[in-house]
Amino acid sequence: MKQRIAFIGVGLIGGSLALAVRQAGLYDEICGFDSDLDNLQLALELGVIDDAMSSIHEILESAQLVVIATPVGVIKPVLQAIKPYWNSDCVYTDVGSTKQSVIHDLQDVFGELPANFVPGHPVAGTEQSGSGAAFAELYRNKHVILTPGQSTSESAVQRVRELWGQGAGAIVNEMPADHHDQILAATSHLPHIAAFALVNLLSKNNDDLDYSRFTAGGFKDFTRIASSDSEMWSDICLANREYLLPLLKDYQRELDHLLSCLKQGDKQQLMSRFSNARKTRQHLVGGNIDQSRNTTVETT
Amino acid sequence: MKQRIAFIGVGLIGGSLALAVRQAGLYDEICGFDSDLDNLQLALELGVIDDAMSSIHEILESAQLVVIATPVGVIKPVLQAIKPYWNSDCVYTDVGSTKQSVIHDLQDVFGELPANFVPGHPVAGTEQSGSGAAFAELYRNKHVILTPGQSTSESAVQRVRELWGQGAGAIVNEMPADHHDQILAATSHLPHIAAFALVNLLSKNNDDLDYSRFTAGGFKDFTRIASSDSEMWSDICLANREYLLPLLKDYQRELDHLLSCLKQGDKQQLMSRFSNARKTRQHLVGGNIDQSRNTTVETT
Numbered sequence: 001m002k003q004r005i006a007f008i009g010v011g012l013i014g015g016s017l018a019l020a021v022r023q024a025g026l027y028d029e030i031c032g033f034d035s036d037l038d039n040l041q042l043a044l045e046l047g048v049i050d051d052a053m054s055s056i057h058e059i060l061e062s063a064q065l066v067v068i069a070t071p072v073g074v075i076k077p078v079l080q081a082i083k084p085y086w087n088s089d090c091v092y093t094d095v096g097s098t099k100q101s102v103i104h105d106l107q108d109v110f111g112e113l114p115a116n117f118v119p120g121h122p123v124a125g126t127e128q129s130g131s132g133a134a135f136a137e138l139y140r141n142k143h144v145i146l147t148p149g150q151s152t153s154e155s156a157v158q159r160v161r162e163l164w165g166q167g168a169g170a171i172v173n174e175m176p177a178d179h180h181d182q183i184l185a186a187t188s189h190l191p192h193i194a195a196f197a198l199v200n201l202l203s204k205n206n207d208d209l210d211y212s213r214f215t216a217g218g219f220k221d222f223t224r225i226a227s228s229d230s231e232m233w234s235d236i237c238l239a240n241r242e243y244l245l246p247l248l249k250d251y252q253r254e255l256d257h258l259l260s261c262l263k264q265g266d267k268q269q270l271m272s273r274f275s276n277a278r279k280t281r282q283h284l285v286g287g288n289i290d291q292s293r294n295t296t297v298e299t300t
Numbered sequence: 301m302k303q304r305i306a307f308i309g310v311g312l313i314g315g316s317l318a319l320a321v322r323q324a325g326l327y328d329e330i331c332g333f334d335s336d337l338d339n340l341q342l343a344l345e346l347g348v349i350d351d352a353m354s355s356i357h358e359i360l361e362s363a364q365l366v367v368i369a370t371p372v373g374v375i376k377p378v379l380q381a382i383k384p385y386w387n388s389d390c391v392y393t394d395v396g397s398t399k400q401s402v403i404h405d406l407q408d409v410f411g412e413l414p415a416n417f418v419p420g421h422p423v424a425g426t427e428q429s430g431s432g433a434a435f436a437e438l439y440r441n442k443h444v445i446l447t448p449g450q451s452t453s454e455s456a457v458q459r460v461r462e463l464w465g466q467g468a469g470a471i472v473n474e475m476p477a478d479h480h481d482q483i484l485a486a487t488s489h490l491p492h493i494a495a496f497a498l499v500n501l502l503s504k505n506n507d508d509l510d511y512s513r514f515t516a517g518g519f520k521d522f523t524r525i526a527s528s529d530s531e532m533w534s535d536i537c538l539a540n541r542e543y544l545l546p547l548l549k550d551y552q553r554e555l556d557h558l559l560s561c562l563k564q565g566d567k568q569q570l571m572s573r574f575s576n577a578r579k580t581r582q583h584l585v586g587g588n589i590d591q592s593r594n595t596t597v598e599t600t
Contacts, residue, residue: 123514125518143513143514145514173513183510183511183514184514186501186502186511187502187511187514187515187519188518188519190498190501191498191518191519191522191523192518193555193558194494194498194522194555195522195577196558196573196574196577197551197554197555197558197573197577198490198491198494198551198554199577199578199580199581199584200554200573200576200577200580201486201490201547201550201551201554202486202487202580202584203576203577203579203580204550210483211483211486211487211584212583212584212585213443213473214423214443214445214483214484214487215487215584215585218425218488218491218492218524218525219487219488219491219584219585220585221521221522221524221525222491222494222495222521222522222524222525223491223581223584223585224518224521224522225518225521225522226574226577226578226580226581227578227581227582228574228578229578230570230571230572230574230575230577230578231571233574234567234570234571234574235567237562237570238562238565238567238570241562241563241565244562245559245562245563247501248555248558248559248562249559250501250504251497251498251501251555252552252555252556252559254497254498254500254501255493255494255497255548255551255552255555256552258493258496258497258548259545259548259549259552262537262538262541262544262545262548263541263545265538265541267534267535267538270530270534270537270538271530271531271534272530273496273497273500274496274528274530274533274534275530276500276503277495277496277497277499277500277503277526277530278499278526278527278528278529278530279503280499280500280502280503280526281499281523281526281527282527283512284499284502284511284512284515284519284523285512285515285519285520285523
């Protein structure tokens with residue numbers, strides 16, 4: 001029997017996985033569905049997929065593995081659309097940025113977490129989107145997090161492990177969904193909130209001050225994520241607010257502390273907070289500690 | 301008479317300007333002083349400077365232009381050290397990240413803003429430091445801000461304009477010092493505070509959660525500036541707290557607003573704040589709006 005993998009959503013994330021799977025020769029046939037017909041057509045022309053399906057039920061016929069590669073905000077309607085064609089011999093997975101919300105969506109739609117659905121999230125991406133930006137190496141040596149539940153079948157987990165590991169060269173991790181959501185709240189969701197908020201400040205005074213001429217590299221890097229898609233990130237932040245809200249309060253407390261150090265002119269406290277951050281980042285990101293602009297050698 | 305330029309501090313900033321000036325042939329002789337003797341020796345070996353001086357008074361002899369290329373936190377002691385050798389025929393400038401503080405330092409040391417001192421700040425840099433990292437193109441087409449006062453002589457301003465313009469290929473701007481400090485508070489100083497605070501959060505829970513494996517590109521970019529030198533940035537933030545404090549309060553207000561949107565599940569408000577940030581960044585930084593990781597094509 002021909003082994004067939006189906007992608008619902010062939011953007012950067014789904015398309016890159018499709019290309020990797022083809023390179024690895026993991027499936028005989030790769031088909032895709034996308035509500036953006038131009039993107040679907042492009043995916044076909046670029047050889048990202050072998051078959052472009054015009055409806056969801058078509059794509060589900062005789063697929064051994066279905067990857068839902070849509071933003072987390074639209075996974076529930078996708079689940080509702082595929083439920084009538086649900087195949088218990090098929091394995092399903094997703095790439096959503098939050099995992100408890102996907103599990104809730106599954107419970108809402110199916111009344112349980114189906115044994116053949118393995119929630120997943122690749123911690124990787126680029127600044128591009130669409131199947132035109134997809135490339136097979138996107139996930140190589142990147143981390144993918146799977147959050148199977150008690151009821152998830154081991155064979156289903158194995159098939160999704162194989163997909164990301166042998167198929168895409170990724171490092172596959174397993175952890176509880178709440179653990180995943182807690183980590184991503186800190187490393188991704190809060191940073192987005194912080195960057196969106198910061199850039200919004202600048203929209204207020206820009207007309208008088210014309211900041212635009214004076215935004216150095218540090219600002220560009222710091223705010224890059226503030227260019228992220230606003231609907232997708234509203235969905236992600238709302239989906240993970242259980243962990244995002246307390247973190248955001250901690251963040252404000254830390255800012256309060258720095259604010260009072262500034263008020264009191266407490267250089268020692270500021271330095272200890274700043275150098276703690278510097279050490280922490282080196283530990284988290286690794287490599288050499290890099291320097292900000294206009295770091296010059298002390299002359300006294 | 302030989303035209304001589306002298307650098308107090310030959311790190312990345314001073315050293316790069318020295319190399320640019322040499323390339324432009326703007327001065328006959330380039331000499332330097334640095335309290336870090338290894339760095340000074342390296343600058344000499346690399347041809348960043350022609351002469352390495354062992355004392356500040358030596359360097360001031362017969363120089364037509366003196367560039368104080370030290371962190372803002374040490375400019376005052378440098379001014380005190382050069383005051384006894386002050387030469388009214390010579391032009392002095394600095395590269396400090398805050399400008400009102402430098403003007404206050406000048407007033408403390410000289411009782412006024414000397415007519416032959418032109419406060420300056422190049423809005424440029426790299427992630428490196430030291431004369432070994434210096435390169436002549438660092439300032440090409442980058443902005444430099446000069447903040448002369450009422451008492452500053454026009455000929456002194458012209459000589460510093462020539463230094464950065466013809467000498468380094470930079471775009472030279474003039475504005476009041478408070479205007480400079482207001483802009484940099486928003487585009488550089490507050491982003492540093494926000495990044496330091498964010499990374500400090502992660503130091504708390506990292507042992508349980510091991511964030512380090514799951515920090516994607518967005519996190520690395522967002523927090524790069526949190527690797528900045530803690531003493532230099534404490535000095536900068538304290539020197540500019542007049543403008544930094546109200547901005548930090550505005551930032552907290554914006555975060556409060558986003559927090560209440562999250563609490564209330566107000567997706568429309570979140571989206572409008574996020575897309576406002578997205579548009580603002582595009583306006584400020586220019587170029588295409590880039591996408592965050594796992595942006596996939598909507599399938600519904």
